[in-house]
Amino acid sequence: MKIEKKQKLTKEWFVELQNLICDSVEQLEKEYGSNIKFKKNKWKHGEYRTIKGKVIEKGGVAFSNVTGKFPKEFAKTIPGTKSSTNFWSSGVSVVFHPNNPKVPAMHFNTRFICTQKNWFGGGMDVTPCLTDNKEKKYFHSTIKKMCNLHNKKYYPKYKKWCDEYFYLPHRKEARGVGGIFFDYKMNNWKKDFAFIKDVGITFVYLVKKIMRKKMLLKWTQKEKKIQLLKRGRYVEFNLLYDRGTKFGLNSGGYPEAILMSMPPTAKWK
Numbered sequence: 001m002k003i004e005k006k007q008k009l010t011k012e013w014f015v016e017l018q019n020l021i022c023d024s025v026e027q028l029e030k031e032y033g034s035n036i037k038f039k040k041n042k043w044k045h046g047e048y049r050t051i052k053g054k055v056i057e058k059g060g061v062a063f064s065n066v067t068g069k070f071p072k073e074f075a076k077t078i079p080g081t082k083s084s085t086n087f088w089s090s091g092v093s094v095v096f097h098p099n100n101p102k103v104p105a106m107h108f109n110t111r112f113i114c115t116q117k118n119w120f121g122g123g124m125d126v127t128p129c130l131t132d133n134k135e136k137k138y139f140h141s142t143i144k145k146m147c148n149l150h151n152k153k154y155y156p157k158y159k160k161w162c163d164e165y166f167y168l169p170h171r172k173e174a175r176g177v178g179g180i181f182f183d184y185k186m187n188n189w190k191k192d193f194a195f196i197k198d199v200g201i202t203f204v205y206l207v208k209k210i211m212r213k214k215m216l217l218k219w220t221q222k223e224k225k226i227q228l229l230k231r232g233r234y235v236e237f238n239l240l241y242d243r244g245t246k247f248g249l250n251s252g253g254y255p256e257a258i259l260m261s262m263p264p265t266a267k268w269k
Contacts, residue, residue: 003114006189007088010112010196011065014092017110017200018063021094022049024208025061029053032215041256048257052264055215057099060260065090066251074250079184080117088114089251091122092200093244095261096207097234101227103214104128104135104176105234107261108203109244110196120192121183123158124203125166126210127176129230130223136177139206143180146202150195158182168237175237228267235266 022038029036034054038061041048048062067088075081091111098105110122126139140159147155162181167174180199185192238245238261248258 001189003118006118006193007090007112007114010193011090013193013197013200014063014065014090014110014112017092017204018047018049018061020200020204021061021092021108021207022051024204025051025053025056025059025096028055028208028211028215031212043254043257045252045254046257048254048260050260054099055103055211056096058264059096060094060257062093062257062260063091064093064248064253064257066253068252071250078113078115079119080115082116084116086115087251093257093261094203096211097231097263098211098215100215100217101129101219101223102132102217103211104132105231105263106203106207106210108200110200112196117186118189119184119186120196121185122196122199123162123179123181124199124206125162125176125179125181127230127234129227135210139177139179139210142206142209143202146198147180149198150191154182154195155180165243166237168233168241170240171233171236173233175233225267228265229269231263231266232268234261234263238262 026037032055036051036053038049038051045066046064048060051059070078070081070085070087072085075085089111091109094108096106104126106126108124112120144155158180159178162178165181166176166178245258
């Protein structure tokens with residue numbers, strides 16, 4: 001299959017996935033009674049949508065399709081850029097910061113990048129501020145089942161990668177309870193694309209399942225304070241270590257869309 005065809009199919013899927021995710025969250029807002037919708041913000045390389053609702057205090061779902069040249073120094077860290085720094089990239093990036101501290105923050109991204117090589121990357125993880133081992137177990141078992149449909153080596157490999165990636169060395173602590181994280185999937189395009197689609201569909205399912213279960217629960221100001229401190233850790237990770245933030249800023253991405261992952265409020269002791 002020609003690379004142009006691969007790019008067309010992945011781009012179409014990412015647009016569809018953005019719609020699926022936004023529709024699911026708007027349905028949750030409707031069930032809550034707020035009827036708040038996403039605000040659509042178009043820019044020259046895509047569309048990022050933001051929401052400030054009753055269920056999601058601040059959320060963003062960004063679709064991008066960017067072409068250009070990597071800065072020379074940054075290109076050295078990217079496969080397939082030895083003789084040319086040209087690239088094509090498309091993807092969806094999602095962050096949801098819930099209003100209720102009993103609901104975990106949820107993060108997801110998926111992308112297809114083409115240089116002289118081409119590959120998929122992505123993942124999903126949750127960051128609760130209050131311990132819920134039952135929810136953690138359900139989240140991981142759901143992802144594991146999905147991964148096993150494709151390859152039984154995926155879940156242990158990508159879970160480990162996620163645990164190592166979403167870690168704050170200066171705090172000596174994990175950002176959340178993990179999930180899966182993967183990059184440079186370039187073995188079999190058709191199989192990899194099928195996996196990428198399942199990752200997206202599974203995230204949509206988990207957003208609805210986890211948020212619906214807890215969004216109506218009562219919470220205290222003490223729990224809200226714990227949430228704000230946890231959000232501070234989120235900010236630290238995204239600004240100091242997140243590869244997606246660095247990639248976006250080095251590939252001509254729109255800063256407002258890249259930094260939409262920041263929580264609406266946060267605290268430090």
